[in-house]
Amino acid sequence: MIDARVLEVREAMQKDKAKAIDVEQAKAFKDRQKLTQRLQALERQLQRKTADELGEGAEIDLFDALRAEFSHDDLQRVKKGEAGADIVHDVVQNGRNCGRIVYDSKNRAAWRNDYVTKLRKDQLAAKADHAILASRAFPAGTSQLCIRDGVILANPARVIPLVQMIRTHVVQIAGLRLTNEAREQKMAKLYDFITSDRCRQLLDQIDTLTDDLLELEVKEKKAHDGTWRRRGELIRAVQQTRGNLSTEIDLIVSTPEPVKLRRAK
Numbered sequence: 357m358i359d360a361r362v363l364e365v366r367e368a369m370q371k372d373k374a375k376a377i378d379v380e381q382a383k384a385f386k387d388r389q390k391l392t393q394r395l396q397a398l399e400r401q402l403q404r405k406t407a408d409e410l411g412e413g414a415e416i417d418l419f420d421a422l423r424a425e426f427s428h429d430d431l432q433r434v435k436k437g438e439a440g441a442d443i444v445h446d447v448v449q450n451g452r453n454c455g456r457i458v459y460d461s462k463n464r465a466a467w468r469n470d471y472v473t474k475l476r477k478d479q480l481a482a483k484a485d486h487a488i489l490a491s492r493a494f495p496a497g498t499s500q501l502c503i504r505d506g507v508i509l510a511n512p513a514r515v516i517p518l519v520q521m522i523r524t525h526v527v528q529i530a531g532l533r534l535t536n537e538a539r540e541q542k543m544a545k546l547y548d549f550i551t552s553d554r555c556r557q558l559l560d561q562i563d564t565l566t567d568d569l570l571e572l573e574v575k576e577k578k579a580h581d582g583t584w585r586r587r588g589e590l591i592r593a594v595q596q597t598r599g600n601l602s603t604e605i606d607l608i609v610s611t612p613e614p615v616k617l618r619r620a621k
Contacts, residue, residue, distance in 0.1 A: 391580055418461040418490050418515065419443050425516050426523065441478040441487070445519075447526045454530035456484040457522065461512075467493040472504045479507070485543075486522055490515050501556065503547055517562050518550065 419433045422445060430446040430453075441458035448454065460475045471489055479487035487507045495504065500511045501518070510518050525546050529539060549555050 391577060418459060418512070421516060422459075422519065426519070429523075439478075440482060441475060441484075444482060444484070447523050447530075449527045449530070452530070455486075455526035456482060457486045457488060457519065457526070458482050458484040459488050459490060459515075462489065462491040462493070464491070464493050467491070467495050469495070472507045472509070475507050476505050485526060488515065488518065488522075501551065501559070503551055508547070508550065513563065514559055517559055521550070522546070 423431050429448050432444045434440045434442055434444065441460050443459040445457040446453050458479050462471055475487050475489050489507055489509050490512045491509055494509060501514050502509050529542060
């Protein structure tokens, strides 16, 4: 009878312990998943931002960066060896094709003028509204962002915020009934702004805020690492304490009571 009771109490405590551990582990797993996803997204941002700072051999996958940011648009990567720009981006809004952007991506240390010549031809062939060349190298006397022969040259770190502006412009223009001349005037004003000091200032501010965000995420990850480590310590401590409690109950239940001797009358 005593052994059965001890076994029953022990099994109940083990079930409670297992349930508590499962709950803690499930919560920790969800936390890790969320943080991992957040860090992966930020790593993609970091790759886009600092590709030009990573030295020779640094590469960014412009197509994946665009697809992640503009998932509702139609983006096609042109296969190597085929004629055309590297990427064709059709801007889609409410099911309507509003315009087209084409891209080339160059990861070279030295600038070559034929980069622009080639992309300009590809733009005309694709009947694209805009052409963007993502490049670490720039013509002499320029950097970060400039325009050559109608082609926008942009540091890889500038491409996504730049396309956000251009995409908004494409959608708005598509909703207006403008003559070709009026469209060209609007585009000229847009390009003037893109190369202005004000635009450069705003893009620099985006860079600064991105740096702050990355730094915050690194601190948060360290805090999470400490939390997970502490949670593991507490789970082990709970296990040990429950084991001690089980042992104490075992002793109470299983230790026979001393036999009291009757006094002789």
